[in-house]
Amino acid sequence: MTQPVFLGMPTAPEGVGHLRGRRPFPEAARATLGDAQLRRNLAKATGTIRAKRAQVVGELPDWSELRAAGAALKDQVLANLDGYLVQLEERVTARGGVVHWAGDATEANRIVAGLVAAAGAREVVKVKSMATQEIGLNEALAAAGIAAWETDLAELIVQLGHDSPSHILVPAIHRNRAEIREIFLREMGKVGLPAPADLSDQPRALAEAARLHLRRKFLEATVAVSGANFAVAETGTLAVVESEGNGRMCLTLPRTLITVMGIEKLVPTWRDLEVFLQLLPRSSTGERMNPYTSMWTGVHAGDGPSAFHLVLLDNGRTATLADPQGRAALRCIRCSACLNVCPVYERTGGHAYGSVYPGPIGAVLSPQLTGVGDNASLPYASTLCGACYDVCPVAIDIPQMLVHLRSRVVDARREHGRVPSPEQAVMASAAYAMDSPARWTAALRAARLGRLLGGRRRKLTALPPPLSPWTGTRDVPLPPRQSFRDWWAKR
Amino acid sequence: MRVALFVTCLVDGLFPDVGKATVQLLERLGCQVEVPLAQTCCGQMHINTGYLPEALPLVRRHVAAFGGYEAVVAPSGSCAGSVRHQHAWVASEAGDPELAAAARELASRTYELSEFLVDALGVTDVGAYYPHRVTYHPTCHSLRVLRVGDKPLRLLREVGGIDLVELPQAESCCGFGGTFAVKNPDTSAAMLADKMHHVLATGAEVCSASDSSCLLHIGGGLSRLRAGVRTVHLAEILASTRTEQPEVPPR
Numbered sequence: 001m002t003q004p005v006f007l008g009m010p011t012a013p014e015g016v017g018h019l020r021g022r023r024p025f026p027e028a029a030r031a032t033l034g035d036a037q038l039r040r041n042l043a044k045a046t047g048t049i050r051a052k053r054a055q056v057v058g059e060l061p062d063w064s065e066l067r068a069a070g071a072a073l074k075d076q077v078l079a080n081l082d083g084y085l086v087q088l089e090e091r092v093t094a095r096g097g098v099v100h101w102a103g104d105a106t107e108a109n110r111i112v113a114g115l116v117a118a119a120g121a122r123e124v125v126k127v128k129s130m131a132t133q134e135i136g137l138n139e140a141l142a143a144a145g146i147a148a149w150e151t152d153l154a155e156l157i158v159q160l161g162h163d164s165p166s167h168i169l170v171p172a173i174h175r176n177r178a179e180i181r182e183i184f185l186r187e188m189g190k191v192g193l194p195a196p197a198d199l200s201d202q203p204r205a206l207a208e209a210a211r212l213h214l215r216r217k218f219l220e221a222t223v224a225v226s227g228a229n230f231a232v233a234e235t236g237t238l239a240v241v242e243s244e245g246n247g248r249m250c251l252t253l254p255r256t257l258i259t260v261m262g263i264e265k266l267v268p269t270w271r272d273l274e275v276f277l278q279l280l281p282r283s284s285t286g287e288r289m290n291p292y293t294s295m296w297t298g299v300h301a302g303d304g305p306s307a308f309h310l311v312l313l314d315n316g317r318t319a320t321l322a323d324p325q326g327r328a329a330l331r332c333i334r335c336s337a338c339l340n341v342c343p344v345y346e347r348t349g350g351h352a353y354g355s356v357y358p359g360p361i362g363a364v365l366s367p368q369l370t371g372v373g374d375n376a377s378l379p380y381a382s383t384l385c386g387a388c389y390d391v392c393p394v395a396i397d398i399p400q401m402l403v404h405l406r407s408r409v410v411d412a413r414r415e416h417g418r419v420p421s422p423e424q425a426v427m428a429s430a431a432y433a434m435d436s437p438a439r440w441t442a443a444l445r446a447a448r449l450g451r452l453l454g455g456r457r458r459k460l461t462a463l464p465p466p467l468s469p470w471t472g473t474r475d476v477p478l479p480p481r482q483s484f485r486d487w488w489a490k491r
Numbered sequence: 492m493r494v495a496l497f498v499t500c501l502v503d504g505l506f507p508d509v510g511k512a513t514v515q516l517l518e519r520l521g522c523q524v525e526v527p528l529a530q531t532c533c534g535q536m537h538i539n540t541g542y543l544p545e546a547l548p549l550v551r552r553h554v555a556a557f558g559g560y561e562a563v564v565a566p567s568g569s570c571a572g573s574v575r576h577q578h579a580w581v582a583s584e585a586g587d588p589e590l591a592a593a594a595r596e597l598a599s600r601t602y603e604l605s606e607f608l609v610d611a612l613g614v615t616d617v618g619a620y621y622p623h624r625v626t627y628h629p630t631c632h633s634l635r636v637l638r639v640g641d642k643p644l645r646l647l648r649e650v651g652g653i654d655l656v657e658l659p660q661a662e663s664c665c666g667f668g669g670t671f672a673v674k675n676p677d678t679s680a681a682m683l684a685d686k687m688h689h690v691l692a693t694g695a696e697v698c699s700a701s702d703s704s705c706l707l708h709i710g711g712g713l714s715r716l717r718a719g720v721r722t723v724h725l726a727e728i729l730a731s732t733r734t735e736q737p738e739v740p741p742r
Binding site for chain 1 (some may be wrong): 504509511529537542543545552586631632636663667670675676707711
């Protein structure tokens, strides 16, 4: 009798969506680090949001309690996800909505394209959504002959610029207003109402051009596609928080509303929103409250959409849940506070990460959704400085999780590689030397030979691989004549 | 007080003067300093690069080497951080609950130098004299793993003759990150460039920190630029007196 073989939890499939980069992080980062405009835009934008966040978080005397409550609520959801999801499905269905279950990006895209076609639409308007970026919904709809219009200002800039988002909250953070003016002038007319010819790069003028361009899209669309910030299992209510009002337009004007939501977005009860509606805006935009909070429960005759579809997306989330040391990444509420404080993100920008989830949270989430074999360079895209953990509103210990994922990357290579990599050899020989004081003493004495390489400079300016990247930008002092332990032994 | 010095592999092999200064400082403050020579390396580089099985014997060695001392002091925030926050985890991952328990117990007796001085010995004025313009980089692991806060600065403010200048954006990472510096050399260099920019903006002649690894990185960059700023460990400044200036290298 043959035993069934357990192949592990399915991860996000290849060839669809935007979770994998074409190049490893260090290579992609090399290119973006050389972009002086990008570096300047990012330093200014992240610095501004960082300061705003610090100020409004500092106002709340109970921030640490709120943070602990947010973490505990999300952990409760994750530990009982099966029950809460079924409860949500029952409540949404009872209120006239239709729930669809999508195992991965391909399935979710097929469901949404089918629903749009069934509604007889060739165009949809979109609320900014990470889940639909993750699965590459716009491309899938385009392949089905359906045009998807992004209505969030920053997403519009990215879409018109034939670009990709580089930040979870501020997807066009890598653009400045002069670049945005250029994009609007060049592209708006190709897909709808053109920008006025005398458009300036003043924020008010840019926003007005976008408002006029989008107004026509809102009025013409019969189908809207959104993501969701939260879903309340107890009531079947979906929630979107936003700043521009475009979301409110999409959620109320069209006849059909399709929401694509990751299965981890649940909260147990209505009351739990009180915690997250305090944590999220202060952490993300640095505002006490976001301007628009839209909530809807099923459908209501004569009020808002007459058809509501909820697509529940897995796409590697169950696989992430299966790792006890990685699952806390699913607490994430996509605030992006960790991006704004990350010294790596601030310099490389989001595109270097290759995934729609950049920055520290992306470095732990993307490799888990895809499996660590893909995105193996991302857990190493951090100095483990710890700034991300300190600002995370749901207390995800990202540095610790990065180290855990690094060990998974190394273990996977160990299992698959027949010949140890140079790095494995260096690590093994270092551990061997360090596991014996006699061998360690001998190694330190041997290192003194390095003094000969320094000549009269009293420093080393070029080391052989694998240490050559060090001396690309940094000198090394000469090894001393006497190690500390030799000094101590003779003292 | 009987104190074991956890000298760290980097100080042992590359910066012995930092170890000597730590011994000198602790003895001057009345401690009986011992250096268990069974110690080698805490395994932080292996752990942080993902090589947990390779790190396990180093964790076991470290725990055995420091059994029986009332206090263990390290002149490094990140090495003390690894002992306090990683060793028990590495042991648990390897399925060794006894070692994990021993590592937790040792963690409770392990101090970074500034913590030991301020919290265990209760001193901020260590009788040091250091007539130089100094700026201080607080290091990520001291701040966000050990939470030493402003203890190093409280010690430095009491140093005689010192001109202590505030480092702009001090809490930002310098870009070292262990093997990050070699695996992501371009990003590391970009972060280092900004850190050096801030150091130079202070007009200090000395950039100090309580971690030789960060100083290896910052000092290596400043040396490459011939910037004319030298890096000096906190222990060397605190060990300096009107008669002893241990950080000045011998001719």
